[in-house]
Amino acid sequence: MDSLNVVVAGVGGQGVLTLAKVIGEAAIASGRGALVAETHGLSQRGGSVVVHVRIGEVEAPLVPEGEGDLLISTELLEALRYASFLRREGEVVSDALVLKPYGFKGDLKAYQLAEELRRLGLRVHLVNAAGMAEPLGDVRAANMILLGYSVARTALGEFLDAREVEGVIGRGRGAEVNLKAFRLGLSMRAEG
Amino acid sequence: MSYPEMLSPAGSRVFTLGNVAIARASLEYGVGVAAGYPGTPSSEIIEALGYAARKLGYPYVEWSVNEKVAFEVAYGAAMAGVPSIVTMKHVGLNVAADPLFSSAYTGVESSLLVVSADDPSMWSSQNEQDNRIYGLHAYVPVFEPAGAQEVREATLEALRFSEEHKHPVILRTVTRVSHTRALYTFGELRGPRMEGRFQRDPSRWALVPAHARRRREELVKKWELFSHHLSSSALNAAEGPEGSELLVVGAGIGFRYAREALSRLGLLGKVRLLKLTTTVPLPRELIASELERKEKVFVVEEGEPVVEDQLKLLSFDLGMRPLIMGKRSGHVKLTGELRLDAVAEGIASALGLSSLPREVRKPSLSPPPRPPTLCPGCPYRGVFYSLRKVASKMKLKLIYSGDIGCYSLGINPPLSSQDIIVEMGGSLGVGAGLTRAVKDAVVVATIGDSTFYHAGMPGLVNAAFNGAPMLVLVLDNGTTAMTGHQPNPATGHNLRGEARRIPIEEIARAAGASSVRVVNSFEMEELDKVVAEALTDARGGKLSVLVARGACILEAVAEARESKIQRPLYYVEQDRCRACTICYNLFACPAILSSQDGKAKIDPSLCTGCGVCVDVCPFDAILPRGEVEESWRRLLSGG
Structure with a gap:
């Protein structure tokens, strides 16, 4: 494979843009090409956020629907929202967290959502990232746990050198907590 | 926000936003004056230049109160020979359209680069307008980077072209150019050109009818010349066999989609592909030579079929009759932004090829929508809540004439306090119009601080002058929050950190509003009382202004963290x-x-x-x- 289509999703405020940016910078540091297409402004403020990351020698910035290799999501409803971007047997790495949108009265459990993702023929990895990030001192470091996990367990690891990712995180804000979170993710196993 | 990459040494390889690359290229070129009004997806250009200015002491950078003034600031400096740049989102150019047209008539003495960041798919906008049409309308050439990858070169070339021809140039980006991160190799910072001289010449700078008529003759001639010069621009390049019967034209970012789509279809290198970065006016000689012997032309462009339509006109004039396809022919959708799969399918169907197999699987369970909301602690929530509660107690029917900013998010239930949202500053004018037509409801025009200075002020003066009975609710959080907290006259300082505050209530009093009140958005009891008084005035036929003041919670939280x-x-x-x-x-x-x-x-x-x-x-x-x-x-x- 000479390119990788990654979709990064979550809820505004969860560090989705940061996660995508780190992947892009680490791809460059690992000697790959990369484009990271963000959305700003009205699409933040607690709303649904999606960022397209294309690694390799690509021209266009957006991942076409049905052609994504990997979806990393900081929240499970958002993983489901953008699941159609993935190809058959594409991988989903998502926090097991379910944040109900304001005003939604229904009940959606993590296992139901994960089941729905599996029914689409996707390989699903649920990670209790927010729960693991809290003791580290910043729940937002969940994004780096998911990144570490993705580097260790998915095709992302063939494109990103873990040491280069650490280099990028180390130069950013909150480096200490984020590095811990990333390494924690690297060392993890799936919870199903 | 900090943008340390703005100061990276020449030769640095930097992975950053397209907008930051525009800012960096402007700095490398030696731009002396930069102005803008915030708006997604344009805001980071001035932010990054402002960061550089704070560190380097140059260039002169300002957040202006609206796009028209920002344009005029850059235009004035360019009249005096200082290379200048002005930035805005697409709809901002509507506000700045007046000086844009005049700038083409007078020309300038140095570069005047007008950055228009368009927003196809309307990620953060009220419409999908394509500002290349302004270029055609106003006789201003348009440069359109071939994706984020080409932003730096296109900016530098546009600045050079503008200076060489002493004419304004539009640099048109789209969301996927401005807000895409790509790898750049930075050039040398040549130092700014900050000082100019104004050459007095009313026959050029003063557009009274007699002068304007002469300038118009020259403008039309200049336009022919531009088309000729742009034919040799290094930014436009063709690849693939000259003898191909098919020419694919990739305009701006359209080139990236076109090239990757051709590659998927196995056609790359087998058909002719033209990368067109200077899209208005079409480079006549280049197009003429590329159209030679072509049976079919397929155009890929973001927005309206601006290149496609120009190509049809030009090929008609040249006596050539290739079949020109793209958006008019329905092969690419007119609405929304380009997508790689859609472009590949469009090309395939135009050529009668079977399209690529594609499988999109949608989940049967669709997740509930998650629209953006007012943040927890947003000062606007309490104000909207109070307004609804008090109006209901007073048995008043309200019409919420809304505006553009974070308070637009009050549209969602249960607050449901934005009935109309049309354009920046529209709440007051539209509100005044409603008072002339509707007699059984009280009109509440809601507007934020930045939007008030931007285009609300003329609406307020008009409402006072003509006596419109309504409540003008100014939601003053002291910042331009939606676009990332840029300073405005309510903030207390400008971009350069100079202390300035121009209180809204003083403007309202000076404008002649019948009653003016100020209230703390976080004190609910006081808020209920003052809202009732203000509504009573409005119901009684007065122009009642209420300034509800309270810090943007994001800024208050950040400040609390900083100050412990x-x-x-x-x-x-x-x-x-x-x-x-x-x-x-x-x-x-x-x-x-x-x-x-x-x-x-x-x-x-x-x-x-x-x-x-x-x-x-x-x-x-x-x-x-x-x-x-x-x-x-x-x-x-x-x-």
């Missing part, structure tokens, strides 16, 4: 809670959740400590843990 001010945490005393649901169903703070038994609970990770819910609760069940520091209250008041 303790924020209070609130909790629900379960014994007192009667499960009335007001706090989470009507006030609707995202930090207040309902328990199984219907009682409220506060999520400590979301609660910002604004304390408004304390007054919203009719049973005094919401309480702070410990004392609320006076310094925190002061911070919230935004004074």
Whole structure:
């Protein structure tokens, strides 16, 4: 494979843009090409956020629907929202967290959502990232746990050198907590 | 925000946003004056230049109060020979259209680069307008980078072209250019050209009819010349066999989609592909030579079929009759932004090829929508809540004439307090019009601080002058929040950190509003009282202005962290809670959740400590843990 289509999703405020940016910078540091297409402004403020990351020698910035290799999501409803971007047997790495949108009265459990993702023929990895990030001192470091996990367990690891990712995180804000979170993710196993 | 890459040495390889690359290229070129008004997806250009200016002492950078003034600031400096840049989102150019047209008539003495960041798919906008059409209309050439990858070169070339021809140039980006991160190799910072000289010449600079008529003759001639010069621009390049019967034209970012689509279809290198970065006016000689012997032409471009239509006109004039396809022919959709799969399918169907197999699987369970919301602790929530509550008590029917900013998010239930949102500053003018037509309701024009200075002021003066009976509610959070907290005249300082504040209430008094009140958005009891008074005035036929002031909670929280001010945490005393649901169903703070038994609970990770819910609760069940520091209250008041 000479390119990788990654979709990064979550809820505004969860560090989705940061996660995508780190992947892009680490791809460059690992000697790959990369484009990271963000959305700003009205699409933040607690709303649904999606960022397209294309690694390799690509021209266009957006991942076409049905052609994504990997979806990393900081929240499970958002993983489901953008699941159609993935190809058959594409991988989903998502926090097991379910944040109900304001005003939604229904009940959606993590296992139901994960089941729905599996029914689409996707390989699903649920990670209790927010729960693991809290003791580290910043729940937002969940994004780096998911990144570490993705580097260790998915095709992302063939494109990103873990040491280069650490280099990028180390130069950013909150480096200490984020590095811990990333390494924690690297060392993890799936919870199903 | 900090943009240290703006200062990276020449030769640095930097992975950054397209907008930052525009800023860096401007700095490398030696731009002396930069101005803009914030708007997604354009805002980071001025932010990055402002960062550089604070570190380097140059260039001169300002956030202006609107796009028209920003344009004029850059235009004036360019008249005096200082290379200048002005930035805005697409709809901003509507506001700046007047000077844009004049600038083509007078020309300039150095570069005048007008950056228009268009937003196809309307990620953060009210329309999908394509500002290349302004280029055609105003006789201003348009450069359109072939994706984020080409932003730096296109910016530098556009600045050079503008200076060489002493004519304004539009640099047109789209969201996927401005907000895409790509790898750049930076060039040398040549130092700014900050000082110019104004050459007095009324026959050029003063567009009275006699002068303007002469300038118009010259403008038409210049336009022919531009088309000729752009034919040899290094930014336009063709690849693939000249003898191909098919020419694919990739305009701007369209080139990236076109090239990758051809590659997928196995056609790359087998058909002719033209990368067109100078899209208005079409480079005539280049197009003429590329159209030779072509049977079919397929155009890929973002927005309206601007290149496609020009190509049709030009090929007609040249006596050539290739079949020109793209958006008019329906092979690429007119609405929304380009997508790689859609472009590949469009090309395939135009050529009669079978399209690529593609499988998109949608989940049968569709997740509930998650629209953006007012943040927990947003000062606007309490104001909207109070307005609804008081109006209902007074048995008043309200029409909410809304505006553009974070308060637009008040559109969602349960607050439902934005009935109309049309354009920047529109709340006042549209509101005044409604008062002429509707007699059974009170009109409330809601507008934020930045939008008030931007285009609300003429609407206010008009309402006072013509006597429109309505409530003008100015939601003053002291910042331009939606676009990332840029300073405006309510903030207390400008981009360069110079202390300035121009209070809205003083402007309202000077404009002649019948009554002017100021209230703290976080003090609910006071708010209810003052809202009732202000509504009574409006109902009584007065132009009633209410400035509701309170800090943007994101800024207050950041400032508290910086100054080590303790924020209070609130909790629900379960014994007192009667499960009335007001706090989470009507006030609707995202930090207040309902328990199984219907009682409220506060999520400590979301609660910002604004304390408004304390007054919203009719049973005094919401309480702070410990004392609320006076310094925190002061911070919230935004004074």
